[in-house]
Amino acid sequence: MWSYQAPLRDMQFVLEHWLDAPRAWRRSPAFEGLDLPLALQVLEEAGRFSQGVLAPLNGSGDRQGCRWTADRVSTPDGFADAYRAYVDGGWPALACAEALGGQGLPQLLDAALQEMLYASNHAWAMYTGIVHGAYLCLKTHGAPWLQERYLPDIVSGQALPTMCLTEPQAGSDVGLLRCRAAPQNDGSYHLHGNKLFISGGEHDLTGNILHLVLARLPGAPSGSRGISLFLVPKQLDTGQVNGVRCDGIEHKMGIKGSATCSLVFEGAQGWLIGEANRGLAAMFVMMNSARLHVGLQGLGHAEAAWQNAREYAAERRQMRAPLRPEGIAAQAADPISYHPAMRRVLLELRTTSEGLRAIGYWVAHLLDQAEHDPDPQARQPAEQLAQLLTPIIKAFFTEQGFRQASNALQVFGGYGYVTEFAIEQTLRDSRIAMIYEGSNEIQANDLLLRKVLGDEGRAFGLLLAQLRDEAGQGGEWVECAGFAVALGKLCGSLAAVVDDVRELSQEDSEYPYRVAGDFLQLCGVTLLALAWARAARVSRALPEDDPLRASKLQSAGFFFNYLPSRVAQHLAAIEGGRAALAFV
């Protein structure tokens, strides 16, 4: 049966050794008083909530789904109670500023919290998943009165936000949206139009819902330069219900406990956030946060897949394996975890979930540095690097989440395909993350076209420097020397690819579009190589008899052994992409 245990031990390893986060916290006045024991205590609490409250609702929420009637959307049994417990625990406020009622903790800890929420119950966590993004968006772009009125509700969890972009004809192409906003004499706007696929557009978790809506002002330019952002509450302060209604929810392959709503805005009152026609820029603050969160969904699914596959593979016995661990006698049948094909898949599950964790937390840590580093010179590079890495986190992590869920399902054999064991739910739930918040193809274009080629290599140079720095340190420990060499070589390949693509795209402007997907995958694999080179190196800090130390070295060995296979694949595909691509 499906189960989930918060991976606190590995989280500690990442915080303490991989990131050396406590050192950064000590340097930063913003995190005064925060140390490792306190951080671990927070994560332990979050783990308890995820394991104890959310995980038990994962399967039942999937079976029950949401129910829609003309006047309300009901979430699965237990979801509202779990939300109250979440609010009572102060979790929405975790990484919000203390001045606004938040706890002022790093986004790094929020990332760990989010991983646990998504791993234990992706559908439930959809309701809370964009809280931090909405908070940042409003805090950065909202008028003071709007902040004063609504930020406390977001921080306290009294109201939940939504992100209203998609319309039936405008998905990836937000520039095609038609929703209109008509200015009123009191400074507010009346919104008209239809929004589709709005997660948490209606539900029974909170009394109020705060819709962040993209719409066009009268006479606005067409395309994406004529879009403005509005805050449209479900409940107005006059006590009136606003002119927004949910006219249906989607029946979906997965995340069935998340209400995916069609919303109709019929003269709904709202207020502008940020400048007119600059709505996308304001929304991007939210989307960047949301993309990191979606990446953490991939991590959560990979972790849940790994845990469940490991457990099943240790218990299920089928056939004798060609080899068994030393000192284990043969029985009628061995645990399937002894069989080479299973060992390989289990090691892939472990190296992927632990590797993604290090990288995902690193990006969150960069966001903390971008905001709070005591050295103002260090802030901008941290921000640039986080921006560069965001599309990789979104696309690579989510693809891995799906792949590892499928790998885990395969470990279960026929039992994996039946709903009783629920690993099939992990597969179904994980698939959406490759699509929403900018499809993975959109992320690939964003990475290569905008953030690497469009930036003259500045942010990309920062990444290369990080990789080279790690590669330069690995030689200190003989067990890690090979990993460092491999990372250095990979770093060189990646730099060469970018040079080639830049040069070739002068004459063949479509070339980068054709290879963007493989480039992103190559970057993802490179980040995992960074994760494992550093994990192996810093595992020296662990006591020699700590099994985690052996495990990290073993995982790095496995990862680097199969690294050339993944690198060769994407390099050859980027080469193949030079040829023109037919229209079908």
Added chain:
Amino acid sequence: MWSYQAPLRDMQFVLEHWLDAPRAWRRSPAFEGLDLPLALQVLEEAGRFSQGVLAPLNGSGDRQGCRWTADRVSTPDGFADAYRAYVDGGWPALACAEALGGQGLPQLLDAALQEMLYASNHAWAMYTGIVHGAYLCLKTHGAPWLQERYLPDIVSGQALPTMCLTEPQAGSDVGLLRCRAAPQNDGSYHLHGNKLFISGGEHDLTGNILHLVLARLPGAPSGSRGISLFLVPKQLDTGQVNGVRCDGIEHKMGIKGSATCSLVFEGAQGWLIGEANRGLAAMFVMMNSARLHVGLQGLGHAEAAWQNAREYAAERRQMRAPLRPEGIAAQAADPISYHPAMRRVLLELRTTSEGLRAIGYWVAHLLDQAEHDPDPQARQPAEQLAQLLTPIIKAFFTEQGFRQASNALQVFGGYGYVTEFAIEQTLRDSRIAMIYEGSNEIQANDLLLRKVLGDEGRAFGLLLAQLRDEAGQGGEWVECAGFAVALGKLCGSLAAVVDDVRELSQEDSEYPYRVAGDFLQLCGVTLLALAWARAARVSRALPEDDPLRASKLQSAGFFFNYLPSRVAQHLAAIEGGRAALAFV
């Protein structure tokens, strides 16, 4: 919305040009009177049935699923009527011997029929999918009276067979099964035990169900050498209901219209098929047929995925593409099929589904040759080659079916995730095929350990000869010369891999187990290379203005352009497999 059209044009291409099947039919007395027009007429009829009867039940069958009560299992509405239409059309008899009431048509045509059934309604086709395997098993191993009594019911479709292997503790490891058979004085046996995951173990399509059951005789050796095969009908000729009952059906991720049953045998009367303790050998006749069929499920899903993705991508407009086809003017947004990432995925969908078709039909054609080739010397190599290719068909095709379903879902974006568009059903349905009928990991071991290394390279040599033969012919046409060279090179790599693995496994007996999965993938990619090298070459036979000719060359160009990427990946992984693999 999901739709399916039988790909008759491409089927004709494979039959007529890729296989040159009519020439083989003319040479074979067994297929006297069969020519291309007749074959195409049969396929057209089969297409009409699949499109018109089965496809409309695909979505409704998924939504409704099967219902279990203690005394019956009900299939979704329309399934029983569709089965009657199938029987009335004489489809169960298609490739059965005329002497037994069959139509005596080649298995090649049956493969095309099966592709269409699986593509249009995988769940429904589960009921009929093992008919031909059961027919072969009984015809090869059954006692004369048993054949006389039951073969006509199978050929006519009056009774449907099942394949009862799995027990809760015995999945991949059939040697662990415990079901018992007690001999009776009348020469029959009474069976006792539990079987799990039995497709069509109970249903309302036919009055009688013929269970082919693996069980142990008293005093039989333990393990797989003590297993015997029995025929256990649901209805006895005495008019009594036999002691088999279905005590539950599985709730599954997909193929929900297929009843996956737990069966309890409580003194059920049955008769031995073949020799005592030699049940696995008898069952293997059935399993080989079933494995080819499961491969055809992968092909069917890839084809359905391709068709639906193509249609949606041509209609859906989002953003301007960097390039558009000549003569097409820019609009506010282009069809997404113009975008490079989508073009690449659409070409992958097309080259995969058409490539798998050529290879899948080739294996069916080899089975026909093995049975009916007028030159007795040609029969054994055809049989050997078909045996060698079977695990590749099963595992590679099903993995591609799932991958292409996921690719197609991605083309649909958010719409792909909602049930309304049903491409998500293709993804869910396709996933089982990687598991059942011997998991893909079992297939990989069967291929490398048993069929390549265990056979001293005899069958594998036949495959290499086929590859070299094609590579030697490609140079005749300048457009294909490069494809032939690439195929020849790949053939050399494959041969070298086998030599290496054979040599290394002398000292490291686990090595082949560690790389079996990548070896199977490499073989699959090689077969696709064969498919496309030959398709390009024989497309010359098409009229110059036939769009299919241009399409085949274009597809081959795409395939060979990305071939090095796939080959490099698996070769490097086979290399990486030399290192020991930790126990997790």
